[in-house]
Amino acid sequence: xxxxxxxxxxxxxxxxxxxxxxxxxxxxxVRALAGVTISFKRGGFWAxxxxxxxxxSTMMNVLGCLxxxxxxxYILEGQDVSTMDDDSLSELRLRHLGFIxxxxxxxxxxxxxRNIELPLYYLGWDARxxxxxxxxxxHKVGLEGRLDHHPAELSGGQMQRVAIARxxxxxxxxxxxxxxxxxxxxxxxxxxxxxLVELNEQGKTIIMVTHESHVAAHSKHRLHMLDGxxxxxxxxx
Amino acid sequence: MHQIKIVxxxxxxxxxLLLHKLxxxxxxLGIVFGVGSVVxxxxxxxxxxxxxxxxxxxxxxxxxxxxxxxxxxxxxxxTAHSHMSIYGLTYEDYTRVVGSFSTIEQAVxxxxxxxxxxxxxxxxxxxxxxxxxxxxxxxxRDTIAGxxxxxxxxxxxxxxxxxxxxxxxxxxxxxxxxxxxxRIGLDVFQVVGIVKSEGGQAGNIQIPDQEVDVYIPIEVxxxxxxxxxxxxxxxxxxxxKVELHQIIVQVQDRNVVESTAKGIEEVIKRFHKKKDxxxxxxxxxxxxAEATKRxxxxxxxxxxxxxxxxxxxxxxxIMLATVTERTREIGIRRAIGAKRNQIxxxxxxxxxxxxxxxxxxxxxxxVLIPSLITHFADMPTVITPGSIFLPLFISAGIGxxxxxxxxxxxxxxxxxxxxRHE
Numbered sequence: 001x002x003x004x005x006x007x008x009x010x011x012x013x014x015x016x017x018x019x020x021x022x023x024x025x026x027x028x029x030v031r032a033l034a035g036v037t038i039s040f041k042r043g044g045f046w047a048x049x050x051x052x053x054x055x056x057s058t059m060m061n062v063l064g065c066l067x068x069x070x071x072x073x074y075i076l077e078g079q080d081v082s083t084m085d086d087d088s089l090s091e092l093r094l095r096h097l098g099f100i101x102x103x104x105x106x107x108x109x110x111x112x113x114r115n116i117e118l119p120l121y122y123l124g125w126d127a128r129x130x131x132x133x134x135x136x137x138x139h140k141v142g143l144e145g146r147l148d149h150h151p152a153e154l155s156g157g158q159m160q161r162v163a164i165a166r167x168x169x170x171x172x173x174x175x176x177x178x179x180x181x182x183x184x185x186x187x188x189x190x191x192x193x194x195x196l197v198e199l200n201e202q203g204k205t206i207i208m209v210t211h212e213s214h215v216a217a218h219s220k221h222r223l224h225m226l227d228g229x230x231x232x233x234x235x236x237x
Numbered sequence: 238m239h240q241i242k243i244v245x246x247x248x249x250x251x252x253x254l255l256l257h258k259l260x261x262x263x264x265x266l267g268i269v270f271g272v273g274s275v276v277x278x279x280x281x282x283x284x285x286x287x288x289x290x291x292x293x294x295x296x297x298x299x300x301x302x303x304x305x306x307x308x309x310x311x312x313x314x315x316t317a318h319s320h321m322s323i324y325g326l327t328y329e330d331y332t333r334v335v336g337s338f339s340t341i342e343q344a345v346x347x348x349x350x351x352x353x354x355x356x357x358x359x360x361x362x363x364x365x366x367x368x369x370x371x372x373x374x375x376x377x378r379d380t381i382a383g384x385x386x387x388x389x390x391x392x393x394x395x396x397x398x399x400x401x402x403x404x405x406x407x408x409x410x411x412x413x414x415x416x417x418x419x420r421i422g423l424d425v426f427q428v429v430g431i432v433k434s435e436g437g438q439a440g441n442i443q444i445p446d447q448e449v450d451v452y453i454p455i456e457v458x459x460x461x462x463x464x465x466x467x468x469x470x471x472x473x474x475x476x477x478k479v480e481l482h483q484i485i486v487q488v489q490d491r492n493v494v495e496s497t498a499k500g501i502e503e504v505i506k507r508f509h510k511k512k513d514x515x516x517x518x519x520x521x522x523x524x525x526a527e528a529t530k531r532x533x534x535x536x537x538x539x540x541x542x543x544x545x546x547x548x549x550x551x552x553x554x555i556m557l558a559t560v561t562e563r564t565r566e567i568g569i570r571r572a573i574g575a576k577r578n579q580i581x582x583x584x585x586x587x588x589x590x591x592x593x594x595x596x597x598x599x600x601x602x603x604v605l606i607p608s609l610i611t612h613f614a615d616m617p618t619v620i621t622p623g624s625i626f627l628p629l630f631i632s633a634g635i636g637x638x639x640x641x642x643x644x645x646x647x648x649x650x651x652x653x654x655x656x657r658h659e
Contacts, residue, residue, distance in 0.1 A: 066572060066653050087576050094574025105569045105656060109256045119573050121249070124242060166573075 012075075013174065013205050014040040014063060019072035021058050021228075032058035034228035035072070040207065042173075045200040047216035048209045050225035057178070059225065060209045064097060064176045065089045077173070094122055098167030102179035104159040106151040112138070112162050113147040119170040137165035141195060157188035164195060175199065177208040181215055193218045250586040261591060264555045267548030268595030268635065269602060272628040275541035276603020279624035281610060282537055284617035286530040293526060295435050295444050296519035299342075299491060300375055301498045302445065303334070303484040308511040321465070324513035325479040330505055334484060337504050340493045345371040347445075347483035348458050350466065352422040354451070356408040363404055363450040365421060367458025373432075375485050376445045381405075382412040383430030390454045396461075397454065398426035401434035404450030419451075424461050426453060445485060494520045545631055548595070549639035556588055556643035560650075567647050568655025577648040584647050588640025589633055596632030600625055 021033040032055045040046060050056045061067035062074060065081060066089075074082045081092060099105075106115050116134040117125075125133070138147055141161040151159055160180060167175055177196060181189030197218055200206050208219060216222050221235035254261040296302070305325025331346045348367035353360060366372075373385040381402070390397050398419060400410055408419065410428065418425050434446045468475045488497050498518045505514055560567070567580060575583075604625075607618035 061653050064572075087578075090571070090574050090576045092574075093572065097574075099572050101656065105565070105572075107566050107569060109253070109566075118570070121245075122570075122573065122575050122579065127245075170574075 011041045012039045013042040013044075013077060014207075015073075015075040016062075017073040017075070019062065019074060020070050021055075021062060021067070022070045031228045033062065033069070033072075036228075036230055038223070038230060038233075040205065042205055043200070043203055045197070045206045045218070045220040046208065047219035047222045048207065048225060049211060049213070049216055049222055050231070051211070053227075054225040055228040056209050056211075056225050058228075060176060060178055060207070063174075063207060064099060065092050094119060095170060096173050098170065098172035098175045100160065100163050100167050100175065100177040100180045102182035104151070104156075104163045104183070106159055106162055106166075108151050110150075111147065112143065112149050112151070112154070115151065115162055116147075116165045116169055118166060123170060133169060134165070137168055140168070141165045155188075156184050157191060160184060160188075160192050161195070164192070164199075168199070172204070174205045174207060177206060179210055180208065181210070181212075189215065246582060246586050247590060250583070250590045253587055254591060260555065260559075264552055265591055265595035265598065267551035268545070268592050268632050269548075269599040271541070271544040271548040272596045272599025272632050273602035273606065274544055275537075275628045275631075276600055276620070276624055277606040277610075278537050278541065279628075280603070280607035280618040280620045281616065282530070282533050283619035283621055283624060284607070284611075286526060286533070287619045288617045289526045289529075290523065292444070293519050293523045296522075297375060297485075297487065298520050298523055299487050299489075299494060300519055301486045301488065301494065301501060302517045302519070303330075303486070303501060303505070304515050304517070305479050305482050306513055306515050308513040321476040321478055323478040324511065326481040326484055326505070326514055327508075328480050330508065330514075331481060331484055333504055333508070334486065334501050338486075338488075338497055338500060340488045340497045341486050342489050343371045343374055343487045345369050345375055345485045346455060346481050347372070347485065348455055348480075349482040350458060350462055351468075352462070354408065354422075355420040356410055356414065356417070356428075359408050361407040363407060363421065364448050365458065366446075366449045366452050367455035367462075368452055369455055372452065372485070375487050378433045378435065378446065381431040381433055383415040383428070385430055385432060386452055386454055391456055394456050394460065395454065396424060396426045396457055397429045399430045399432060399452040400428060401432055401446060401449050401451065403434055405431050407450055421451065421453070422462060445483070491520060494518060541628070545628075545635055548632075549592075549635040552588055552592060552636065553639040553643060556584065556640055557646065560584065560643050560647040563647075564650055564655045567650045568652045571650070571652035572656060580648040580650075581641075581644040584644035585637060585640045588643070589636035592636025592640075593629070593633045596629045599632065600629060603628070 016036050016038050019033050019036045020031065023030040023032055034055075036059070048056045048059055058067065062069055065076070069082050072082065073080055076092065077096070081089065084092070107118070110118075113131065113134045116137055117130040120130040120133060134147065138144055141164050143158060143161050143165065146154065146158065151162065154162065175196070180196070181192055184192060193215060196206055196208070206219070208215075210216050219235065221233060223233050224231040303326060307322065307324055328346070331344070335341060335344045345368055350365040350367065351362055352365050354363040368386070369391060370386050370388055383399070385399050386397065389395070398421065400408070400414075405411070405414070410431065412431070414428050415430065416427065418427055420426075434449065435444050464480050465476060465478045468477070486497070486501065488494055495518060498516055502516045570580065604620060607620060610616050611618050
């Protein structure tokens with residue numbers, strides 16, 4: 001069963017097969033993912049929804065190569081990553097994935113420019129090229145003139161724009177957004193979502209976790225989770 | 238490429254440390270004082286032993302010094318009236334010693350006298366040494382003016398005198414005195430030179446020229462003044478007969494110094510009923526000084542080790558706190574794609590930079606303190622390259638050793654947990 005060819009049409013960027021994630025909580029076992037099989041198409045914009053405890057965060061961590069599956073397979077770009085070691089997963093995140101978080105997760109001691117350059121630092125880019133790239137990205141997300149600021153000097157919306165610029169620095173295939181508007185007011189949140197929609201239109205695959213339907217409304221597909229399983233999928237497919 | 242990366246990592250480490258200036262400074266402090274005290278203590282230790290070694294080298298490390306001493310029995314009987322003490326080394330001893338050992342390269346016999354001397358109007362009691370040209374090879378000192386005693390002087394029994402700095406000062410002699418005549422006792426000598434002299438003492442051996450004012454050829458001293466000296470004392474007159482006061486022997490190389498000294502002692506013992514001589518070996522002092530230095534270094538090393546370990550623990554302590562505080566940052570870096578090794582090296586570089594900079598400041602401190610000690614306490618201090626580089630390497634090493642555990646802790650941080658960390 002494991003050796004079956006993952007008939008992987010080029011359109012599928014991500015496939016989960018019988019994905020199970022079991023946490024040991026004291027004596028109790030929690031099945032955060034209870035055997036999920038699903039494909040995500042390249043260029044999609046997905047919203048993963050569900051109440052807390054439904055497994056959507058676990059789903060996100062697994063898809064984002066931050067967590068291992070207990071059993072099952074995770075095929076990313078035709079590559080089975082479920083058995084990869086920590087270093088290889090780090091390499092995958094570095095080269096192919098981008099992350100945006102609810103609380104922005106910028107490094108407060110570093111300037112906007114240094115924050116955006118962070119992935120490039122680990123990619124081994126030289127300082128001049130990195131600076132150029134940071135400038136270009138800042139322009140793209142509307143942060144011109146803020147490169148020398150520290151995160152604390154920015155508004156929430158601006159901080160999230162820095163986070164987006166950072167997530168884009170390595171030109172990732174997939175962008176993960178974990179409640180990207182959770183800490184923003186509605187208007188600002190709307191703007192950030194607009195940026196995500198534009199990025200999706202430019203070809204980025206986006207997977208977003210949210211529990212708010214008006215946020216999810218910006219996505220093309222909505223994946224509802226409940227008790228570690230996919231309850232239903234809706235949206236234009 | 239790889240080097241550029243290392244340089245970049247170090248630069249970003251420095252950048253990170255500069256973000257927390259006060260904390261970085263406090264973290265460094267242990268290493269600063271550790272290294273500072275090590276450098277300072279080494280400098281003081283080196284200074285003390287260098288001073289001792291210099292004194293010993295003035296004696297000549299290949300020399301053996303045989304001196305006449307009044308035996309205990311002689312001292313006891315010397316109080317009797319009109320008694321003449323006869324003791325010490327003899328001319329025969331000299332011939333026997335020189336003839337018995339092939340390891341001896343040069344030897345010099347020495348007569349010590351005290352004579353009323355006069356240059357012009359100036360009259361002083363001088364300490365006169367009758368000796369041979371070999372003296373000036375065995376106890377080498379710079380010539381200030383003129384020349385020293387030559388072989389011809391011995392042959393011709395020339396009445397020539399070479400003043401030491403001490404003697405020149407006593408008689409107020411200068412360079413222009415050369416060629417002039419001085420009176421020693423009742424006889425007239427021509428001054429042919431002035432030499433430098435050294436004072437002081439090394440261990441329990443006196444430096445040979447410490448108490449010399451003027452040198453004259455030994456044959457002349459014997460012929461003019463004889464072997465008997467008379468001294469007025471409170472109780473009357475004290476008469477002594479001493480043929481030679483000192484024999485200084487130089488051997489070919491260091492390895493045979495001690496065995497030759499033992500042999501000489503045996504030879505002299507055979508012809509002396511009383512213990513009226515003493516054999517001293519400057520090399521033995523040298524060995525002793527070196528052993529003392531070794532002990533000193535071990536003690537110092539332990540203290541240094543302890544203080545550096547304490548400094549290292551200080552670094553570890555603060556780095557562990559830093560890791561906890563920066564958990565979120567670590568999580569962010571990991572999520573972005575930093576590998577565990579990259580996190581480890583980031584923290585290791587930060588601690589190494591800290592401890593190395595601390596070490597450098599410590600060296601500055603450690604160089605400053607000895608110069609203050611020299612200035613205020615008048616103690617010699619010597620800073621060697623070793624006493625600077627060793628603590629520097631050790632402090633860098635301590636940064637790595639004590640930084641390793643916090644760095645590994647940092648790398649083990651689970652990015653998922655870390656990202657939720659507040």
